[in-house]
Amino acid sequence: MPNSKSPGSPPRRRERGNAVLSKPDQTPVDRMSSERLLSRRELIYRKGQAAENIYKVEIGCIKTFAHRRNGRCLLVGMYFPGDYFGLEIRKMHHVSAEAVTSSKILVIGRKALVSRAATEAAVSKEMLDITGRELHRAMQHSLLLRLSANERVGQFLFDMKKRNRGKEVELVMSRQDIADYLNLTAESVARALTQLNNQSAISFRSHRRVVVHIRRPMAA
């Protein structure tokens, strides 16, 4: 039913399928990288450690997070193929990062990057670009946090859908992860999902496979 792709051609472009599996193109910065494979729940760096690298997701899903004193987990970012993460202004990581699913990432030395950016305009331009996208992401997230519980979950699903082709979304993370990202409880997320389901805004293939029917965000 959905968009057909030239099937036999060499896979230069982003592949068909869900976001978790697709593999982005290479850029000047990427060529300074080495690969690393991660299993589910594997820690990449810890809050407080020296920030020696930045990273790019090739396959899978990475989350960045911290804990409040009360023990509650704050999920700060969720990164999918093509996204860079681990960017820091200061010398330390201010959050931890771990793999949500088994993943492949690119590791890029920070020092090398900074020194190359000093001489090559293309690299410094790309750095600015990456930082700008991260800024945009952070602002979208703070917008998200101002919505009602139902709106937050709806917007979240909508945003996930935008990353894929087609209406179907594979939620690779747990309800608890979604809750920690949206600053809700897992219960509130579950309730919002059932409500959206009852309103036929979404439907479930399985607990983690959702079809998003609505075509635009319900709030702004």
Place this chain on the structure above:
Amino acid sequence: MPNSKSPGSPPRRRERGNAVLSKPDQTPVDRMSSERLLSRRELIYRKGQAAENIYKVEIGCIKTFAHRRNGRCLLVGMYFPGDYFGLEIRKMHHVSAEAVTSSKILVIGRKALVSRAATEAAVSKEMLDITGRELHRAMQHSLLLRLSANERVGQFLFDMKKRNRGKEVELVMSRQDIADYLNLTAESVARALTQLNNQSAISFRSHRRVVVHIRRPMAA
């Protein structure tokens, strides 16, 4: 009424006094700028307009904001002397900006900035720096939005204090502005303030002059 400002001396360094009046130093980017004076409530740009400049606060306070469909105001950023604002990734402004108090700002042409950044490493470095600080600000803001009402107001006052010397904070914006920034109602802000006052965490000189007694944030 209070702080005397050295009136005759050349203003090279940041002046003593509250944040609203202090005047930051000049950088390579600043030298590409022209000045503009603003009266209270004056609009600088509107959401949806082409982003032709970036700006730096010299004197006063600028807010960036948008409105939700329900009419509620979202205050996205509050900028004080030394802060850059109006930075955009896309070609359009995605928020509006207006002066909270009468202010003086620097206006920097975006095109000129981008073209100079392509050749001068110092400029592109500063751009990255500015974007990085804005990123940091956005992340702090989304952290703020996850706290309880009392914690949000406490943290806000604390952050304001950090920008000044001394414990006394001049709140140049209305309670409603604070509420819109913290995603609370003006009533909740007022209640939180009276509570903090009752706990002697703060005390009032006037409605908009607060002495912050606590030495560190109450939440994280």
Place this chain on the structure above:
DNA sequence: CGGTTTATTGAAATGCGTCAACGATTGTGG
């Protein structure tokens, strides 16, 4: 000084969190 905006306070409504129970899914070893 009067009118207007801004700030505070109280009472009632509500949305989300908490606690507890249940149901579904996944993974493991027999």
Place this chain on the structure above:
DNA sequence: CCACAATCGTTGACGCATTTCAATAAACCG
């Protein structure tokens, strides 16, 4: 292949934090 345990997800009842609505008080401005 099934049984079991462990994890994950859903649902319900109740409580609390924040909003809403309304009234009053204080500050600001011509």
